[in-house]
Amino acid sequence: MPEPLDPDMFxxxxxxxxxIRIGDKWTAKIVRSLESGxxxxxxxxxxxxxxxxxxxxxxLRAMERDGLLTRTAYDEIPPRVVYELTDLGRSLLEPMNxxxxxxxxxxxxxxxxxxxxxxxx
Amino acid sequence: MPEPLDPDMFxxxxxxxxxIRIGDKWTAKIVRSLESGxxxxxxxxxxxxxxxxxxxxxxLRAMERDGLLTRTAYDEIPPRVVYELTDLGRSLLEPMNxxxxxxxxxxxxxxxxxxxxxxxx
DNA sequence: CCGAATCCGAGCGGATACTG
DNA sequence: CAGTATCCGCTCGGATTCGG
Numbered sequence: 201m202p203e204p205l206d207p208d209m210f211x212x213x214x215x216x217x218x219x220i221r222i223g224d225k226w227t228a229k230i231v232r233s234l235e236s237g238x239x240x241x242x243x244x245x246x247x248x249x250x251x252x253x254x255x256x257x258x259x260l261r262a263m264e265r266d267g268l269l270t271r272t273a274y275d276e277i278p279p280r281v282v283y284e285l286t287d288l289g290r291s292l293l294e295p296m297n298x299x300x301x302x303x304x305x306x307x308x309x310x311x312x313x314x315x316x317x318x319x320x321x
Numbered sequence: 322m323p324e325p326l327d328p329d330m331f332x333x334x335x336x337x338x339x340x341i342r343i344g345d346k347w348t349a350k351i352v353r354s355l356e357s358g359x360x361x362x363x364x365x366x367x368x369x370x371x372x373x374x375x376x377x378x379x380x381l382r383a384m385e386r387d388g389l390l391t392r393t394a395y396d397e398i399p400p401r402v403v404y405e406l407t408d409l410g411r412s413l414l415e416p417m418n419x420x421x422x423x424x425x426x427x428x429x430x431x432x433x434x435x436x437x438x439x440x441x442x
Numbered sequence: 443c444c445g446a447a448t449c450c451g452a453g454c455g456g457a458t459a460c461t462g
Numbered sequence: 463c464a465g466t467a468t469c470c471g472c473t474c475g476g477a478t479t480c481g482g
Contacts, residue, residue, distance in 0.1 A: 267434025278443045298419035313388025399463045
């Protein structure tokens, strides 16, 4: 099990920062959160600030259905459920990194364009 | 001005075929439509089957605001307006192609996973 | 601790009609 | 031709509550 996730790893990443999206609103962030190893439900809930259990469950179920991750439930008290990327899910990191590289290179241009457009109105 | 766009260039491209999305629902397709050169409003409306003028206008305005394309209106009767990618907009093709390559490689796995999940319920 | 169930507001995107 | 104006359904995502 890898080191704890930084609870602030997504602060300062508003939607405008990722013009390239993977699937729905949360899929990409979940993939990132699982990049360094399997994680528990609560860990994901913590790092994905503000996500409700319902939405997190929905997102995880959809990704499980698409073969992007696996769900492993241990029959213990208290219960423990662990999510882990499949090879398919991990392969998403490649196009995601391409998107991140684009953002690093060009996001400031996009922000500037938006600013100067705002100024012209 | 390049050759006419194939009206069917997006048929057979349901949302499931593009797990990687650029911005909103239409941005990526508009970028593709403008890849080979500037296009008129009606041309875009034709290839983007089913898009209403309102939504197309909104999408184009948003992309213009973000510096992804330029809008050029000629003062003629009948009116003529031409949209063209900026360098910034064209640079989006790079991460988009990365996404397409991912889809070509792995989409069948995703479809299979979805099928076998359906079978297990 | 890990969800399921229920309810709900907001906004995206669309249908339709109309205009310079 | 290239939009604008108006109306609206529907889905996304969240709040809250409850259960095993």
